[in-house]
Amino acid sequence: MPINYLDLRQQAKAEALKARTALKQVEERRAVAAALLQQRASDLEAIRQSVADAAHLDPRLRCALPSSEPLTHAGGLPAAPAAYTLIAADGSQINPNAHAPVHYFLVNLGAIRLQGGGDQAPDVFTHSDLHVAEYTRSGGYSEEMVSLERDKGERKLVAELAESAAQQPIITLTDGPLELWGEKAAGYGDDKAFSEHLSEYLAALEQLHQRGAATAGYVDKPRADLLVRMLEVLQLPEGSDAQALRARPLRGVTDAHLLRDLLQPGERSAVFGIQSQSAGRYFGHLALHFFYLNVGKPGAPWLARVEIPGWVAGNPALLDALHAVLVAQNNILGSYTYPYVLHRAHEIALVKYEEHEQVAQLIINELRAMGVEPGELSQKQAAKNLPGRRRFTL
């Protein structure tokens, strides 16, 4: 049956009406948040204390922590270094399919390393990692576990490529947050496997630190409200309890929405730390920080969140190099303000849909060559694969 477009149209109308009302409310809340940001712009120590008190009430609190810059800081665009090495990596995967004849997954990593300030073509790298899950120690893999493998692999790849980088400073980029996600999503009874992934991930970060590289996670179109959540904490009356903390008076306002008018094109926000339950895993020079960067054009702001470790946050020269190179990268793809090297890393890593079938067939052929008969397609999938009814045409 096709979608019931008649019903959908009515629902879409109702949703649009609700959105118009909600938008007005969000704008009012944004005005409150913006005023609070201005009022408390330099009150950094007191804010840190308030966040610490709130985190004591609710250890799961996830919000921004001010560093040394005022909350309303708008850092101008620094000069780009004359020469630098820029490395970006991205990953793509074929997820395991329980209905397929073979339960396998593939993580494909792509990377690009260019010498900024030169005219030589960059080097490109691919790394494909195939696992036939029936024959692994775990016996099976979820999509979340594959994502963990991919995210960890990206960081390890940039660390490896940074080792032989020719020019300093070295800047490495990956798409998405710097923090390794997936602990809960992976659904392990214990978090032993996640811990192993995390250890390798942190080792790669440490390797980048030793190399003196500025590493970053680039979040396009961020919807986070870490800064807004911090402002909510500041609004709590004295003696509030955990329940009061869970109220969200500024719900719906995002950080990007809040800072949009504060940052001119090319400017970055203050650098913030992150208060979160997982922050304990990233301590010292690995502590997670972030800033917002307006990579848009005059009259068309576009904010990205850039996540960086502590050693980059505390090194003005590295921070400036990262800031300047990111803005330059965002100017390459014309009207699309997204780092060119990340776009290229994605292109290199991408596993196309038609390649899924080819990889599966490759595994099946090899299994048969070894005398191992692969499994069978599930009855459900076989039925789904039947050709659909087609309209007769001349």
Next chain:
Amino acid sequence: MNDAQAYKVGYLLRSAITGFVAGTRVSEQDAPQFGALVKAPLNPGMWIYGLIYAMNIDDDGTVRQIATSDNVDEVVVADNRKNRTVPLEISVLTVGHRREEAVSHLLPPRAPLSLDIVWQCQPAEVAEFTERLGYFRHILRNTANPELPAAELLAAHIHQAAADHPDGTWRQRASQEIITLLRDDYETLMQVMSALADAS
């Protein structure tokens, strides 16, 4: 063309009896020329000959976006030319074949296969294949095809091939053959003659 060496034009992408298309990396685009005689293998001892009549470099969304930037960084240009898989497509019009030592200007019995290597012909081979001029009919058969600029192709080809004929009369014979073949098509004849005059 006298100093041309055996040059790999590219790998065959698709083919038909009447023509084929080879793909090569964009960075190698300076080698093959419009109007050049090339060949692709068919069987051991058998080659298909053709003339390059078109070269295409397709764009994509990324290139279009980059092109709208104010200043395109040299590194980005180099990356797109060297690393991004945007092949130069070279279209070839089949004009004959060779079985062992026998050159024929008839169409070949079969089409060449994908990923066969397409080679540019060396001067002696060009002179041998073009000694007789029967293959002109394959070019002039396509005068109504806007994708195949017959007059320009003939002019470019004759200009190149004439250099491979040491006796110096070949160009005149070629012109006379064209006049004979196009005696009933004054408009096309004038186009070809005009292009030939420009190429001399």
